Amino acid sequence: MAEKTHSIIDPEAVPQEAIHHRWESWRRGIYRFRTNRMSMVGLVILIFILLVAISAPWIAPYPEAATRANPLARDQSPNETYYFGTDRIGRDIFSRVLLGTGLALRVGTTIVFMASSIGVTIGAVSGYFGGWVEELLMRFTDIFLTVPGLVLAIAFTAALGRGIDNAMIGIALVWWPGFARMTRSQVISIKEEPYVEAIYGLGGGHMRIIFRHILPNAFSPIIIKMTTDFGFAVLTAAALGFVGVGAQPPTPEWGAMINFGRDYFPERWWMSTFPGMAIWLMVFCWNLLGDGLRDVLDPRSRR
């Protein structure tokens, strides 16, 4: 008997209509996104970039150029053998740019996922519980918002030790406050809905309510922020590589490559020009994509 009652009012169960509704609003969003031509262009180029990143080890003409020097081919300007020229120690820049694509995508993904998991958890907990928990967590968040992210990221990375992995951690550690603030305000508005109270009345625990019943409804702004932040995360990692605390040689990272070619600019312009254009293309496409998604989230801004 007790079992039967449980199955009737199972706090786990999400009504079929709610799922339908969620799906419907996603579909409407996808439609609105598809009407935005610039974002579609961004999406198509990004898919192309992803394919390049996956196949880079096979399509790069000199895959060994990622790390190995070739003193016989130093300082060559772009030509038929080396499309983007070669660098100071004879590595093929075209191959290195291709091999750096996957790294850039991985860096962006890692930063965005780490930052959003920290930020969403902190934001959701503080928004849901309110009171002193919220006060404490939000003051903690404020600390990170009082210093420009890049400055703190440089300091964190320097403390953890130079290198691309620590740069990703350092950047993620300063990137989460935006997610925390956004999630908090989302959760605050959703937790007032009667259904949340109903689940609580049925005996749903706090953590279950937050993660299974509130956050799924706050998901689209979080995903959109992840997209709009992706390009800037890539840009920040490149900046750290350029400054010298991020990726270390011989890693084929675009920012570090620009730094490496900087001393020979503009006479040997190709060494830092092509990696810079690669960064630009990737960031630009993510921004186009994010721009379209923002309109989906907030149609008011685009009427």
Place this chain on the structure above:
Amino acid sequence: MGAHGNPVDHSTNATMNIYIYVLRRLLLVIPVLLGLSLITFSISRLVPGDPVGLAAGPQSTPEIRERMAAEFGLDRPIPEQYINYMAGVLQLDFGRSLYTKRDVNIELQARIPATLELTLAAIIFASTIGIPLGIVSSLHQNKPPDHVSRLLTLFFVSFPSFWLAMIFQSALGVYWDITPVAGRFPRLALPPQRVTGLLSIDSLLAGDLTAFFSTLHHIALPAFVLSLGALASITRITRASMLEALNNESVRTERSIGIPWALIVMKYVLRNAFTATFTIISLEFGWLMAGAVLVEAIFGWPGLGGYIVDASLNNDFQPIMGVTLVYGVIFSTVNIITDICYGLIDPRIRFG
């Protein structure tokens, strides 16, 4: 006005409220800055390797290292080190760099105005380009000018600023020789007497127009490159808030009673739209101070950015802590000033 009692009373009350408001905001800044100092202090003790050994050099004997650690107070227990450090900070003593052996606060004094001047110039650039672009976009909503301005701002914001700075520097500075390659002021010239530390203002105060134009000449390119990063959001916010103001019912009324369109836009819409733009500009100030780190590195600008980059490459943590705290103070100040101005612009907001 008269119906609401004594207007004098009302205004003193309002000023009192502002004072209380500012005081409360200032008090709230203290725990945040304390937290910030704790975080930077803890990460500075996380440093891999041995900063003292690094600073003393590879040939140093253990005795020399010990003496150096004692000299910089690094032989004390860590909580005591923190208390000593904070006691120093309260007297504006940020310690001494292990690497350069120079007092951090002397460097800070020289570098803070340089960064502020660059950031302010960039904000001015970004607003003078971004606000008109946003207005034009909103008046031609979803028509070609709107699309073009949107695409242009996204185009520019996606550039790595350090890369763009490098290219502009060699094109305009080296190749065409239009702008100085690096620095804030001609190397051999005597800078104006220091009053504010902002060279452009100081040279004006000294009545030295040559120096004034020289500083503008030096700052133009770095500030322009830096401003590109803020362009997109200033344009976007101006556009969005203009649209909101344009769709206000009052605009329809004003049009229907025959007020010229240009007058409506200039007199009513712009004013209503400006508060949001103002907020984003002050937020951008912070973003640009971060971007300045990279632009300073390229243009040899003697500001905070170059300082923190050098320090972090040398594992030199005293300057890093000092610079982060200074950024925190500047940021909090800008935020408070923004909120006060916000209340002054928008009479609906009350302090209290």
